[in-house]
Amino acid sequence: MWQSTVSLPLLSVLVLVAVRYWHHLGGFCRSVFSGGAGKGSGRRGAVQLTHSFVLMNSTHGQPDSVLQTFDLYAQTQPSLSIGKEKGEFVDCVVHRVAPTCALELGTHCGYTAIRILRRLPSSAKLYTVEQDPATAEAGEEMILVAGFKHSQFQMLISPSSAAIPRMRAELGVRAVGLVLMDHDVEQYLPDLQALEQEGLVSTGSVLLVNNTHAQGARDFLRYIHSNPRYSVHSQRHGMLEVQCQQGSIDGTR
Structure with a gap:
């Protein structure tokens, strides 16, 4: 009883x-x-x-x-977030560039997306791309938990190679002022060339590229350093800031 x-x-x-x-x-x-x-x-x-x-x-x-x-x-557990030092570098670049449209390739836990959204102008929008549905769900929930709304960002759940062509054709994006690459390093070069083909990067656009020390990023680095349309502005904590210089980077459209 x-x-x-x-x-x-x-x-x-x-x-x-x-x-x-x-x-x-x-x-x-x-x-x-x-x-x-x-x-x-x-x-x-x-x-x-x-x-x-x-x-x-x-x-x-x-x-x-x-x-x-x-x-x-x-501090005590393995994490896929870029960390505080790189995060503060992202903060500075986003604040300086003040893009009206930003693109993140590789959402992971949503850490970097939150840092970007904190510094974006109020009228700007972030598109973040994550190909794994479970990871995308977790990242999106973290962004919402931080207090941001769907009107401020859009999650694209697909490989970057499929998401980039959608931006102009389906989403109406004409230009991207800031691109953060933190996904598969072997996709860095093909994705940059896809952005060029779509006319989404142009004079004044900035690329923030993580893990450039990885072997898979060699072709990307070779392309950037040999192309007069791009200039390496700064590098901190293994993250590279690349600026698009004057000269046509327009696609064929």
């Missing part, structure tokens, strides 16, 4: 907790079940573990709190 007396109130409490923290529990469960099924799912597992920690420990609606919680997690 006493067991039922104790268990019923306890059951009620558990139900209330489950309802209140349903999204938190969901993120935790996703991280547990996605972590051990191979290389791709291991990457998703790292994203989901970060997502769950930030979701439960940050102050929702406050971008600074969300970013600080990301950085706190990265």
Whole structure:
């Protein structure tokens, strides 16, 4: 008899907790079940573990709190976010360039997207591309948790090679003032050439390119350094800032 007396109130409490923290529990469960099924799912597992920690420990609606919680997690656990030092470099470039349209290739946990959105002009928009649906879902939720709205950004869930041609034809984007590349380094050069072909980068556009030390980025670097239309403006913490100089970079359209 006493067991039922104790268990019923306890059951009620558990139900209330489950309802209140349903999204938190969901993120935790996703991280547990996605972590051990191979290389791709291991990457998703790292994203989901970060997502769950930030979701439960940050102050929702406050971008600074969300970013600080990301950085706190990265101090002791593996993280795919670019980190505070590179993040502050991104802050400076976005503030200086003040693009009306920005493109991020590789959303990951949403950390860099949040940093970009904090510094964009109020009328600007960010397009962020992530090919893995589970990773895209986690990144998008983090951006929303930070307090940004869908009117300020759009998630494109597809490979970058498919997303770039959509921007002009389907989304009506005419030019991109800032492009951040933080995805597959072997896609850097083909994606830049696709942006050129679509006429999306032009004089004044800025490229922020992560992981340029990787072997797969050699063709991209060779192309940038040998092309008079591009100039390396600065490099910090392994991230390169490239500016589009005067001269036609228009596509064939």
